[in-house]
Amino acid sequence: MSLAVPPALEAEIDTLISHYPQRRSASLMILHALQDHFGWLSQEAIEWTAAKLGLQPINVLELVTFYPMFRQAPAGKFQFKVCRTLSCALGGGHALHGHLCQKLGLDPHKHGIQTTPDGKFSVEFVECLASCGRAPVLMVNEAFHEAVTPDQAEALLSQCR
Amino acid sequence: MPQEYRLILKNADLPGYTPDxxxxxxxxxxxxxxxxxxxxxxxxxxxxxxxxxxxxxxxxxxxxxxxxxxxxxxxxxxxxxxxxxxxxxxxxxxxxxxxxxxxxxxxxxxxxxxxxxxxxxxxxxxxxxxxxxxxxxxxxxxxxxxxxxxxxxxxxxxxxxxxxxxxxxxxxxxxxxxxxxxxxxxxxxxxxxxxxxxxxxxxxxxxxxxxxxxxxxxxxxxxxxxxxxxxxxxxxxxxxxxxxLGTPNNTGTRIVSLSGHVKRPGYFEIEVGKVTLGELIFHENFGGGLRDGRRLKAVIPGGSSAKIFKAGEKFKLKRKGPDGQMATVEVDLLDLPYDFDSLQQAGSMSGSGAIIVMDDSTDIVGALANISEFYAHESCGQCTPCREGALWMSKALHRMAHGRARRADPDYLLSIAQNIQGRTICAFGEAASWPVLSFVRKFREEFDARGAADESKAATATGRTPAAK
Known part of the structure; x- marks a missing residue:
């Protein structure tokens, strides 16, 4: 099965490739573009990227398995990424994560990303998001939220439709 | 009065200043x-x-x-x-x-x-x-x-x-x-x-x-x-x-990121070395002090890889005296000028300019467990000492932070950390081991107490006496 990449996306990817003297350099940017479009990186997406760049699929797979932001399975429509690292932990990051999990019926002690059965929400801990002065911080998809109280977290949940 | 000197961030926070x-x-x-x-x-x-x-x-x-x-x-x-x-x-x-x-x-x-x-x-x-x-x-x-x-x-x-x-x-x-x-x-x-x-x-x-x-x-x-x-x-x-701007060999300004248990966390641009660590934490122009009723316990002065400072620590620094001669002076932690050289002489580093403040409510074992989990997660896995060691340290600390500490843990942690630093391709090995070495050495009594308490608790629960005191 091959990947159906819309022409506009492929044109965007071709532009990205043109930014580098060596095609392989565009790997991460292409994977971002494909994951943004498809929601995750399938085997087909990996093979498509490899063919596009003249690489073996393993050269792309090893990136997908290494870099934490890439995923090989779908995640929720709304992905909550809560910072786990020290400054946020001192500022209530774990309570925030626990509160979100409890509201969504997820297990706060489980390792890794968790998605609600309806596929709407994912919650995961991530490492330092670099806004330690406004702890605790979280990201909802690409939006950044600082100094998030449990109440605000609930408000964020209810805004996700 | 110590204050910010905004050069790079001169305009950033002006009302109406936009990034276009x-x-x-x-x-x-x-x-x-x-x-x-x-x-x-x-x-x-x-x-x-x-x-x-x-x-x-x-x-x-x-x-x-x-x-x-x-x-x-x-x-x-x-x-x-x-x-x-x-x-x-x-x-x-x-x-x-x-x-x-x-x-x-x-x-x-x-x-x-x-x-x-x-x-x-x-x-x-x-x-x-x-x-x-x-x-x-x-x-x-x-x-x-x-x-x-x-x-x-x-x-x-x-x-x-x-x-x-x-x-x-x-x-x-x-x-x-x-x-x-x-x-x-x-x-x-x-x-x-x-x-x-x-x-x-x-x-x-x-x-x-x-x-x-x-x-x-x-x-x-x-x-x-x-x-x-x-x-x-x-x-x-x-x-x-x-x-x-700044001080000799530590010129210009730098942006300090202040986080943790202070009233006013945030970013502050200072002339390098013109403001002390204590002023950054306590002065109203900067961190504004700790939360009410709390006392300082520890400071990480340059990002989580930097060696931790314990409240009350004193350091011997080499300074040029008024007569131009180099002299050794004793400096309190809070009087350390925030620059590259002073922090290095004090045994840590200013690193990326990130100060993390911890007050007396902080569980120091838990804080180190948090840091070590970060390094275990982020080790690229290329060098064996780092890939394995960072994970071992994290696992041991996770266990210690969850009520299953052992008396042997502090030495175990030190020995792993010592076997990582200097044995890796990049400085990540040091970044992973320095927090462990400095936390355990400077707060040894807390790690020891945790081990003793958990072992005796376990002994009571199982009806066995601990093998060693």
Missing amino acids: IDCYLRHGGYETLRKCLALPVRELPDGKKQTAQEQIRDEVLKSGLRGRGGAGFSAGLKWSFVDRKSGKPIYLICNADESEPGTFKDRQIIHKDPHQLVEGMIIACFANDVHLAYIYIRGEMPEGARLLNKALRAAREQGFLGKNILGTGFDLEIHVHRGAGAYICGEETGLIESLEGKRPYPRIKPPYFPAVLGLYLCPTIVNNVETLAAVRHIMAMGAMEYSK
Whole structure:
């Protein structure tokens, strides 16, 4: 099965490739573009990227398995990424994560990303998001939220439709 | 009275200041670039001629600017190592992979005043004959990447980027490259591997010094966001004026990220060494002190890799006395000037300028467990001592933080940490072991007490007496 990449996306990817003297350099940017479009990186997406760049699929797979932001399975429509690292932990990051999990019926002690059965929400801990002065911080998809109280977290949940 | 000195962040928080190019131009933006590109050839007293490029490199060297990413190495020297005779293209990469826990300064520049970085980069590229440059921004900053792309487009439209910049014949293209969540990409050779489309396994040095064998095995300069922004100011005010800011060998300003248990966490730009660690934490112009009723327990002075300081620690520092002679003076933790050299003499480092403050409510074992989990997660896995050791330390600390500590744990942790540092390709090995070494040594009694308490609890529960006291 091959990947159906819309022409506009492929044109965007071709532009990205043109930014580098060596095609392989565009790997991460292409994977971002494909994951943004498809929601995750399938085997087909990996093979498509490899063919596009003249690489073996393993050269792309090893990136997908290494870099934490890439995923090989779908995640929720709304992905909550809560910072786990020290400054946020001192500022209530774990309570925030626990509160979100409890509201969504997820297990706060489980390792890794968790998605609600309806596929709407994912919650995961991530490492330092670099806004330690406004702890605790979280990201909802690409939006950044600082100094998030449990109440605000609930408000964020209810805004996700 | 200790206060901020805003140079790089001078405009960032002004009401109505926006990150677009029109606003930047209204505030004198890109004037310095024009000046740099038009520098006439200068004749030196010894009759030698100095090109515009050489003059800029000279200014940056004379300014005393030290890299703001973590190592604090002279930016001018770093540039001087570039192999300019190889015949290969020279690349410049802006390291915007801001990931050292506690650090959030580059975010301010990128989000609030991105053109300042772009201008600094163009000047740095011109000075080093670079025609293709990248901004490697961490994947978790999608908004920052958008702002930078917008800034680059606007600069291109105005003729500051592209072919024949401002009619001078200088060509330069800058692209934004996004990372994907790996801390190790902040290590410059790991970053280069990542930019080549590979796993970011750091390269061994020698031979892979970026200045000689960097991106695509070509000479490459990797500079931090704040460092490149400072280049713009050095060229605007001149190296002489810039080096009057700060203190000798610790010149200029730097943006300190303050987080943890203070009333006013945030970013503060200071003259390097003109403000003490105590003032940063307690003075109303900075952290404003601890939360009410709390006492200081510990300070991590330069990002989570830096060795921790314990409240009340005293250090012996070498200082030049009024008579010009070097003398050893005893300095309290809170009186340490916040600069590169003093913190290093005190056994830690100012690193990325990130101060994490912990008050007496902090569980020190839990705090170290948190840090070690970070390093276990982020080890790239290339070197065995780091890959295995970082995980062992994290597992032991997780166990200790969850009521199953043992008396032998502190020594176990120390022995693992000692066997990582110095035995890895990159400095991540030190970054993972320094927190463990310093936490356990300085707060030994808490680790010991935890082991003793949990072992006796377990002994009571199982009806067995502990094997050793």
